[in-house]
Amino acid sequence: MANQIDPTLNTVLGYIVDVLLALSIAGSFFTVLTFMLFPKLRTYPIRLILYLCMSIFLAQLFFYISFEAYDSIMCIPSALLLHYFFLADFVWTFCVAFNFYQMIVKRNRDAESFEKYYHMASWGLPLIFVIFISAFKKYINRGYFCYMENQLPIFLGFFVPGLLVVCANAVIFFFIAREIHDTLKNAPRSDKKEKSKEFRVYFSIFVSIGLSWIFGFIMTFFNDGVTDAIFLVLFSITTPLQGFLIFISYCLNDKVLSNYARLFGRVIPFCRRWEHLGSSTHISSTTGSNTGSSNSSRSDRSDRSDMSSSTNSISMTPIK
Template sequence: MSSASSSDDSKTSEEMLNIVLGYIVDVLLSLSIAGSFLTVLTFMLFVKLRTYPIRLILYLCMSIFFAQLFFEISFKTYDTLFCLPAAIILHYFFLADFIWTFCVAFNFYQMIVKRNRDAESFEKYYHLAAWGIPMFIVVFIAGFQKYQNRGGFCYLENEVPVFVGFFVPGLLIVCANAVIFFFIAREIHDTLKNAPRTEKKEKSKEFRVYFSIFVSIGLSWIFGFIMTFFTNKVLELIFLVLFSITTPLQGFLIFLSYCLNDKVISSYAKAFGTFIPFCKRWENYGSISHVSSTTGTNSSTRSSHDSSRSENLSSSTDSISMKPIK
């Protein structure tokens, strides 16, 4: 009796946890959808800020926005004629999201590690891969009629299509992104380690670069993939919570990383300053901050080869840089 009672209590606890996580995920997804939308809106409005690295982030945010939006829609339309289209669109944009994270990761590798000044030449291949490969996979699976209502949710019908059409591509891309992140982080660390003492103090800036890259290349998905390999309930629960908190927030965290900076604030201030006079006080915020930081950097790095490498690195990673690539 006691074992049966403890088993029932365990099931009840798991059900309660799933319900709580469900509400948390809904809230975080709403923030992410809003964040990805605002990121796209920001860089569509302000052309001067839309440098080549930022364009890739913009396309990534488009994928995140539609993937997460249709994730929510798939729960609302399971008993309607829109169930099948919602499932197809959801699957397509999640795959596009994965591939765009790899494109962003590969671009960071080209700019930071390889210091490739011609990295922009890869963009056409990114579009072919990020929009074309998901289309091929979705059409192939749809040909076998594997999209359906899974009892309150519109998606792939069972484990085999999910494994082949989502899990395997996602796992391969996340693993590749993790390897690329290692080389990028090592290059950043080695460069900043040899920087002048004044720059070494800027640990928060270094962490912000790591954080921006980590978020942009979707490494939080690794928690979800690792979770599937554990049979231990405690470890599975830990990674489930980590996955449920971090991954649904991707769009919002990208917004924090790329839109909450002086240049974006200054651009919005100039846009709204014409009819909201209070905003005018922020119009020169970006240029003042940029001039002061540039002056400080130049004065401390003129005589150092290592510091020039640091400048190159920072220019490659300024949101991760908002300077136009020539």
């Protein structure tokens, strides 16, 4: 497949990926920093995003290191850690997707009870893969890059688990999107502003569960030089930006900005003028209706209330 793709395109995409990875590393780092600095913002769904961003940050960081440490004693350790944290990234995306499903589709108010199992899976399963591959000494210097040997180790140790996770996440995303759409489609005219929030929630879920990886996996099934090049471009532009897009989805909102304004306002009084941003937002749980509404109408509004609560806790994007 690699021979079918224009070398110039590969070179250009290489530079683009370097820039986007730098943005993603910075974005995931500042997402972690933000929610470590402000515990009140660290709700249960946000904690899962925090752990996901830790995996993204370390995976992409060791991706860079693997290119720099190929001729040093750090070659094999960097290859091992690169593999481990990318697998952890995959498993955390599934945990985040499953949590969205529990909160939005199943309306599970006790979803937090799954967190301990998420940690066991996300940190434990990758360790099993890494130990097994290390036992067969399949981490090598591939020439200017430290990673696994070709063919079987990569297929079984990365491609198969990654493909399974991405396929599962795609199925879960379908049910989540359908539930959100079905709940909000009959909203009264005064609730039409929810449509923009609905799109933002779709976007935040899409980037959080790493669905852009699907472009890379689809690319491997084509070898005509055109289709695989199209998916290569899509993959190279979207996937390296995951950490940055998560930062945009979860940190660029009034709640976070008001907390930063309060923090910096301690040393820069000028920043205090933005402290009110978080408190000035109001999340409407239901919309006013006629006092003579039927029981089914009240039930529908209750569904929208639960949906508003769930999606707000996920996206942290306030409705003004």
